[in-house]
Amino acid sequence: MSERIDVRKTYKLYIGGKFPRSESGRSYEVTDAKGRFLANAALASRKDARDAAVAARAAFPGWSSATAYNRGQVLYRVAELLEGRRTQFVSEVAAGEGLTARKAEALVDASIDRWVWYAGWSDKVMQVHGSANPVAGPYFDFSVPEPTGVVAVLAPQNSSLLGLVSVVASAIVTGNTVVVVASERSPLPAVTLSEVLATSDVPGGVVNILTGRAAEVAPWLAAHMDVNAIDLAGAPVDSVTDLQVAAADNLKRVLLPRLDDWTATPGTERMFAMLETKTVWHPIGV
């Protein structure tokens, strides 16, 4: 009896809840840590990045005005679906990052737990970050966090799932929508994550995932006038300053790369970096 030929997956972009190939028609070869062929991933272009920004902007009003409880439930549901795909993530993380199955399992478990951690923040951020302000006058004065808007995210290069989950979940839990550029060398877990998101209750356009070269796509996102913030976690080291300069065109909020240990429990920094504070003066009187 002959061995069964497996049916391989086509890895595509994820924009506005759909799975297009790159409009450029390009792809690039993804290999495992030892250089063996894994797949041809879409090589996103400037146009794809701009389409993704449009989709993220379109999704922003709905996602940011959803109740915190609802966003929390929607995100928790994503964790449930991640769990169901655990085996697939483990094999992709192991191959892409060159890890043993056991180490890959630990990272995938941590990724799912990270997603649950952030999901739980949805209805707590306002209490932790907000305030009632004792002003000297007849006003109820309060400050609340609000999402910054559309956030461009350069996902970490060396943590293809745990790092990715950390930068995506921290931005969307508060109501931002994102355009993510996946790890260039190991993009497959990001594509699988997009398949999870597509079958979850996360509205199309809230998370848009591009695969390709960060060095090619990032400058367009950094200079994009309808993107409000950029997370440079996975930016090519020699381009961080240039991206910061480009981001000044519309005064994007910039989160600079740090030596992140993605396995450590994250603080509130990533979430807070993508929040605005709105202060409201409400009159008091009879």
Next chain:
Amino acid sequence: MAGKKFDYAPAPESRGIVDLQPAYGLFIGGEFVDPLDGRAFKTVSPATEEVLAEISEAGPRDVDRAVVAARRAYERVWSKLPARERGKYLFRIARILQERARELAVLESLDNGKPIRESRDVDIPLVAAWFFHYAGWADKLEYAGVSTASSGPPKPLGVAGQIIPWNFPLLMLAWKIAPALACGNTVVLKPAETTSLTALLFAEICQQADLPPGVVNIVTGAGETGSALVEHPGVDKIAFTGSTEVGKMIARSTAGTGKKVTLELGGKAANIVFDDAPVDQAVEGIVNGIFFNQGHVCCAGSRLLVQESAYDEVLTSLKRRLGTLRLGDPLDKNTDIGAINSPEQLGRIRELSDVGESEGAARWSPPCELPDKGFWFPPTIFTGVSQAHRIAREEIFGPVLSVLTFRTPAEAVEKANNTPYGLSAGVWTDKGSRILWMAGQLRAGVVWANTFNRFDPASPFGGYKESGFGREGGRHGLEAYLDV
């Protein structure tokens, strides 16, 4: 009756309380010193064009001296001082500010041109309040909730370079220096070149308070002095209030340096009046929104959005009210509208107003006699303004109001948010639920309901989008000066 107003006898505040020196040095390391290049410029009263004093212009070597002094004070004194003692210096400064409040108010009005009623009742009381508020924070930073889980107690950044504008000279100094010192930083502050005097008097107050030398340094000068400060490698933090254009330049030039930056920039705030708002109260708010401080306010309500059904009533009432505004001597206690701060600013206001007319909007000002000397612009309203007009899009920073209309709340929100800025907004309505709904929809850092241009040290202030980033005031304002 329209057009008829009471006659007022002149009621000038005495200048005698202010002891002006002919020339001022730079305040570096606790002393007034001459600039190394010996350059100076004159500061004039914008109401009379009288030269008030000669101000030193700090060159790059002076800025360097100031940064070195600030660094030394940070390392040797300020960072070693128990937080409680740091706070006590700030309390001391707050008290001296109160003791010398009238002197500061008169000097501010002289140098800036703003009415004494405002400098006396708004600017200077808030300055003292700001120092009081942040004085108490100095030894409570670990309760501020700004640090992340694992980083331990919040730490200062080091030397803060601070650049402030001319519209609220001493108040902006307070917004910058009080939180910076409370968090344990030392500062080099550059006031705007047309309004240095109250900052230099503040330096004297630091001396009276026995603040350790070098904790506060004041370098006077124009844009070049500011650039030297922004680009100085010994500065850990830049805080800037001013135009969006300069804010972007600062964001670019600090890229890759690791300096922490906060920017409080321009605005084009919508002041939204619904047809159920009490008209008289709303009109007062509209006037306060755009004519307070001659409209030299980054959060000024420069776009009036009136619901169509209330348009005629609001405009009639607004025009009648404008007829009663008194423009003139800033030191007169009856003055509502003072002088424009500089000929450059007056030129910009004139230019954009002319553009408003040439683009087809209708211009109106009440009969208003302008003094012969000094820089003046009458309170001005433009009606028939569309969203595409430059006077509806660009910050004029003067007493010029653009009036637009809307029918539904959704249209009001759409128009209000149709700007790259996002600093402030106003909502006038009798309906509490509508206030909160509107507040939720407006993409702006501060939303005033049935009021406008209110400030409080406990209330975080700052912009969305191109109005900058970071907050000043309250617990949120600490983050700008802590390593978090």
